[in-house]
Amino acid sequence: MIATIARKELKILFTSPLAWTLLALTQLVLTWVFLGRLDAFLGVQSQLIQIANPPGITEVIVTPVFSMAAVVLLMVTPLLTMRLLAEERRNNTLVLLLSAPISVADIVIGKFLSLMAFFFIMIALLAGLSTSLLIGGTLDFGLLLANVLGLSLIAACFVSLGLFVSSLTVYPAIAAIGALGLLLGLWVVDIAASDADGVARYFSLLKHYEYFNRGIIDTFSLAYFILFIVTFLILTMHRMNGERLRG
Amino acid sequence: MTVENTFVTLSAHNISRDFGAHAAVRDVNLELKRGEVLGLLGPNGAGKTTTMRMLTGTLAPSAGSLAVCGVDLLDKPVNAKAYIGYLPETPPLYQEMTVNEYLQFVARLHRISCGKIHSALDRVKQRCGLTAMGSRLIGMLSKGYQQRLGIAQAIIHDPDVIVLDEPTVGLDPNQVLEIRALIRELGAAHSVILSTHILSEVESVCDRVHIMYHGRIIFADKMVEMKQREISLEALFAKLTSDKAQAEVVR
Incomplete structure (x- = not known):
């Protein structure tokens, strides 16, 4: 049942120009960053050789691209999550899912997985872009893998939050603005956290992502991401069930 | 009457629904057997759509119990919903x-x-x-x-139970006839419950009729018996749901 919902979501997503445009634009932006870093690396390459333990191309090129990718995802996710539940409610199609013999959990997880599948395309393209460096050098695959894992997890966090905001309203635009506002808020927490070593540090998604970005798979960060995802998915289900009770 | 025809597919017992302080549906009892077409009549805002939403599990009743083919809709919603087909007011397309x-x-x-x-x-x-x-x-x-x-x-x-909320709205006269024929055909093997404003529709397709007014079922009878006693549905409807009747209800 989860697969049925996810398949339908993907079908609708790819019939709209929005998905294709977003894929193209993010790819353009990230390739631009990638080429910029590549150019910078080639410029300093001769100096790097003189250092005892020089940073490799993975650290100089791939890491900044993935760090940028998280910010791009932060901007893009609300545009995709806004329609998941708010639009269904607006078009009166939500009742089809609610009256079908499936549980609310199936609906929510199906919708969540459909967007994750979409983001995996984006992340796979990015990983492909990084592996293209093999033509002229060697890659640190461990670091690349940590980045891919980190980006997938942070994308999942963004989607679960966006899905929850989308479940709160009838208007897709409000859902988008709400999700963007919350995600930006989490980003601001990150800026506040960078100078002080306070509690805010533990709540910042991007701060946790930074560890993955540097190739450190920290169990605390991993647990935080997973808790974040699960919490918002459960809140969404709770909200959908509440709607049946409150009307 | 065969055994199959007495099989109760849908039963609602004293269901009520409040929206805040407003009671949209009050103590509605419904029972539907296989091979029956039930017409739900009533003026706008009488609670027809709310009742149907409760019958299909998309809205939880404030009180009362519901069972579809013997499965409790509130306890086992996923199992019970498998027996229901639902056309809401706006088709979910x-x-x-x-x-x-x-x-x-x-x-x-x-x-x-x-x-x-x-x-x-x-x-x-x-x-x-x-x-x-x-x-x-x-x-x-x-x-x-x-x-x-x-x-x-x-x-x-x-599905065993088909719930249709105003199925012939927006159709041309030929299509209305086709859909009515389809409903009658469906009614032979399934249970159908439909809501409508069109009285002639009830007369042509339904076996039984319920009239709702202010969230209550104020009239329930079989069409055959009404025809025998020569009760005109139109006159009855006007009498029961006019302003004068409203005054009586308030009293």
């Missing part, structure tokens, strides 16, 4: 899908096995007159065809 894609999705949603989906699709399209529309985008269909597609999604899985 995805504008960006084609008719075939949409019906395939609905079929999967109702757990029709992969091998049977194709034949189920053909059958339901033929029944609702959609055979030529298979590859058309739903957003491009006329209101009448969208309404038919709405009925198609409600009956694709051959």
